[in-house]
Amino acid sequence: xxxxxxxxxxxxxxxxxxxxxxxxxxxxxxxxxxxxxxxxxxxxxxxxxxxxxxxxxxxxxxxxxxxxxxxxxxxxxxxxxxxxxxxxxxxxxxxxxxxxxxxxxxxxxxxxxxxxxxxxxxxxxxxxxxxxxxxxxxxxxxxxxxxxxxxxxxxxxxxxxxxxxxxxxxxxxxxxxxxxxxxxxxxxxxxxxxxxxxxxxxxxxxxxxxxxxxxxxxxxxxxxxxxxxxxxxxxxxxxxxxxxxxxxxxxxxxxxxxx
Amino acid sequence: xxxxxxxxxxxxxxxxxxxxxxxxxxxxxxxxxxxxxxxxxxxxxxxxxxxxxxxxxxxxxxxxxxxxxxxxxxxxxxxxxxxxxxxxxxxxxxxxxxxxxxxxxxxxxxxxxxxxxxxxxxxxxxxxxxxxxxxxxxxxxxxxxxxxxxxxxxxxxxxxxxxxxxxxxxxxxxxxxxxxxxxxxxxxxxxxxxxxxxxxxxx
Numbered sequence: 001x002x003x004x005x006x007x008x009x010x011x012x013x014x015x016x017x018x019x020x021x022x023x024x025x026x027x028x029x030x031x032x033x034x035x036x037x038x039x040x041x042x043x044x045x046x047x048x049x050x051x052x053x054x055x056x057x058x059x060x061x062x063x064x065x066x067x068x069x070x071x072x073x074x075x076x077x078x079x080x081x082x083x084x085x086x087x088x089x090x091x092x093x094x095x096x097x098x099x100x101x102x103x104x105x106x107x108x109x110x111x112x113x114x115x116x117x118x119x120x121x122x123x124x125x126x127x128x129x130x131x132x133x134x135x136x137x138x139x140x141x142x143x144x145x146x147x148x149x150x151x152x153x154x155x156x157x158x159x160x161x162x163x164x165x166x167x168x169x170x171x172x173x174x175x176x177x178x179x180x181x182x183x184x185x186x187x188x189x190x191x192x193x194x195x196x197x198x199x200x201x202x203x204x205x206x207x208x209x210x211x212x213x214x215x216x217x218x219x220x221x222x223x224x225x226x227x228x229x230x231x232x233x234x235x236x237x238x239x240x241x242x243x244x245x246x247x248x249x250x251x252x253x254x255x256x257x258x259x
Numbered sequence: 260x261x262x263x264x265x266x267x268x269x270x271x272x273x274x275x276x277x278x279x280x281x282x283x284x285x286x287x288x289x290x291x292x293x294x295x296x297x298x299x300x301x302x303x304x305x306x307x308x309x310x311x312x313x314x315x316x317x318x319x320x321x322x323x324x325x326x327x328x329x330x331x332x333x334x335x336x337x338x339x340x341x342x343x344x345x346x347x348x349x350x351x352x353x354x355x356x357x358x359x360x361x362x363x364x365x366x367x368x369x370x371x372x373x374x375x376x377x378x379x380x381x382x383x384x385x386x387x388x389x390x391x392x393x394x395x396x397x398x399x400x401x402x403x404x405x406x407x408x409x410x411x412x413x414x415x416x417x418x419x420x421x422x423x424x425x426x427x428x429x430x431x432x433x434x435x436x437x438x439x440x441x442x443x444x445x446x447x448x449x450x451x452x453x454x455x456x457x458x459x460x461x462x
Contacts, residue, residue, distance in 0.1 A: 002306075004338065012335035019324045099318035101294060102336070 009103060013111030014118070018042075043122050050075045050123070057189070066191075069136045070216045072127055073143060074188045077211060080120040080147075081154045082179050087112055088158035089165055090172050093254075105254035106247055117151050139218035146215045149232055153207055156239035159246045166250075187212045193224060200226060207232040278409065278416060278433040282423040284457060285441045292439070293388045293420045300386060311384040315391045319375030322363030326355070326374055337382050348381050352404050373401030380408045380417075387417045397428040406431060423457045426450070 021042050054072040093108050124147060128138055165171035184190060186208040192200055203209050204226050213227040283289060293313045301310055312318070320329045330348065334341035348355055355374065363371055372391055380387060396402045409417060409432060421429055423438070436453035438445040445456060 008338040009336055012332050015335060016321065016324060016328070016332050019328050094321075094323070096318045096321055099315070100312050101297070102312045 006107065009107040010111050010114060013097075013103070013107055014114045017111055017115040018119075043119055043126075046079065046119070047123050047126055050079060050127070067219055069131055069138060070219045072131070073124075073146070073215050074212050076120065076124060076127060077146060077150045077215075078183060078186065078188050078208075080116065081150055081208065082183075083116050083120070084113065084151070084154035085158050085161070085179060086176070087116060088155070089162040089175060091162070091166075105251045109247065109250070113151075113155055121147070137219075139215075142215050142218050145229070146211050149229070149236065150208075150211050152240070153211070153232060153236045156236055156243055159243050159250075160239060163246050163249065182206075182208070185209075191216075192227075193222075204231075207235045278419075279435040279437055279447060280419040280421055280426075280429050280433045281437050281439050281444075282421060282426060282429075282453060282457065283439045284423050285439065288422070289439075290390070293390050293418065296418065297386070297388050308385040309383065311379065311382070311387045313388040313390050314375070314379055316368060316372050319372055319379065319391065320363070322371075325360050325362055326378075327359040329375075330359075330378060333378060333382060339382065344378075344381055348377055351381070351408055352377055354400070369395050369399055369401070372396075373399060373405070376405055377401070377408065380405070380412065383415075385415055387412075387415065389417060389419045392421055392425055397425075397431070402431065423453075426453060426457065 050072060054068060054075050058066050058068045058071050088109065091105075091109060091112065093105070097103055097108065124143070128140070128143065131138060161175060165175050185203055185206060187203070192203055192209055192213060195203065210227055210229050210232045213224060214229045217223055217227075281292065283292070297310055297313055300308075304310075320326070321332060324332065327345075330345055331341050333339075334344045352374075355377070358366065358370065358374055366374075373396060376389070376391075376396075379389075396405060417433065419429065419433060426436070430450050434449070435447045436450065437447055438453055438456045448456070
C-alpha cells in the first residue's frame with residue numbers, strides 16, 4: 001500500500017514535469033479533452049537537434065568511416081546522459097511543490113529521472129523506426145542494453161556529483177565545463193580507435209567510451225580488444241551502492257530545510 | 260467528496276472529531292501550527308487514517324499547469340480515477356468547465372483558492388488541514404459550493420487555522436472553535452464563547 005502511494009506520487013510528478021515543460025499555445029481542444037502537442041514538440045525538437053548534428057557530422061566526415069546508424073545513437077545517448085547529469089545534479093523544487101508535505105525529495109528526484117528516461121526512450125523509438133524505414137539494419141538488443149546502462153550510469157553519476165556540487169554555483173558551472181569536455185573524450189566525435197595508444201589507455205577509464213563503442217560493434221563488425229561493456233556494468237554497480245544512502249542524505253536535508 | 264470507499268476506522272482523535280477552526284489571537288502568526296498538528300496526528304494514526312496535506316494560497320494548486328492538469332495531477336497522486344473526480348467536481352460546480360484550461364496567471368486569487376479548495380475537498384481524506392483564510396469566499400459563488408462539499412464530508416474532519424477577525428465568515432464553514440494564544444489552547448467551544456474570548460483576549 002505504501003509502495004503504491006509512492007509510485008502514484010512519482011507518476012503524478014512525472015506527468016507534471018512533462019506538462020510543465022511543454023510549450024503553451026500548442027494544445028488541441030475537443031469534446032473529450034485537450035491533447036497537448038507541446039509534449040510531443042518537446043521530444044520532436046530533441047530529435048531534430050540529434051538528427052541534424054548527426055547528419056552534419058557524418059556528411060562532413062565522409063570518408064572517415066563514420067556511419068549514421070550508430071553515430072545518431074552516440075549523440076542521442078550523449079544528450080540523454082548530459083540531460084540527466086545536468087537536471088539531477090542541480091534540482092530546484094518549485095515552492096508550491098516544496099510546500100506540499102506529501103511530496104518527498106525522492107519522489108521529485110525519481111520523477112525527473114523517469115521523465116528524462118521515458119522522453120529519450122520515445123526519441124529512440126522514433127529514430128529507430130525512421131532508420132529501419134530507410135532500410136538501415138540495427139541491432140536492437142545492443143541499443144537497449146546501451147540505453148539502459150547509459151540511464152543507470154547517468155543516475156548513479158548524478159547522485160554522487162549532486163552531493164558535491166549541490167547549491168554551489170561555482171562548482172555547478174565547473175561541472176558544466178566538465179560535461180562539455182566529456183563529450184570530446186567519450187568516443188562520439190573522435191573515435192577512440194584513431195587515437196594514439198597513450199591516449200587510449202587513459203580514455204578507456206571513461207565508462208561512456210565503452211557504451212558508445214559497444215553500439216558501433218554490430219554495425220562495423222569491428223570488436224576492439226580494449227572495449228568491454230562489462231567495465232561500465234562494474235563501475236555502475238560500484239557507484240550504485242552509494243545511491244540509496246546519498247538519496248537518503250538528500251531526503252534528510254530536504255525534510256530539515258523545508259518542513 | 261468523490262464517492263470512493265475510505266478503508267479506515269471512523270476517526271475520533273482526542274476531543275476533535277469534527278470540523279474545527281483554530282483562531283490564533285497570538286501576536287505572531289504560527290504558520291507551522293497545522294503542520295505540527297498534522298504530523299502529531301500522523302504519527303499517532305499512521306496507516307489507519309488518511310490525512311490531507313496542509314493547504315494555503317501558495318500550494319492549493321500547482322500554478323504552472325492548468326486546472327484540468329491539476330485535477331489529473333491530484334488524481335494520479337492519490338490513485339483516484341480522474342474522470343470520477345472531474346465528474347464529481349463538475350456536478351458540484353458546473354462553472355468549473357470555463358476554468359479547466361486556465362493557469363494561475365489568468366485567475367484571481369479568490370478563483371484560484373476557491374477552485375483549489377473544491378479540488379482539495381473532493382479527494383477523500385479523514386482529515387483536511389486548511390491554512391488559508393476562508394473569509395475571502397464570504398461573498399463569492401464559491402461559498403455555497405464549499406459549504407455543500409463540507410456538509411457531504413461525512414466521516415471527515417476539517418481543521419482550519421485562521422486569524423480571529425474573520426470569525427463571522429468562518430462560522431459558515433465550521434461550528435466548533437478553539438482559541439489559541441501562543442502555546443495556550445482553549446477547549447472546543449461554540450461561536451458565542453469564542454467571540455467572548457476573542458473580545459476579552461483571555462483564555
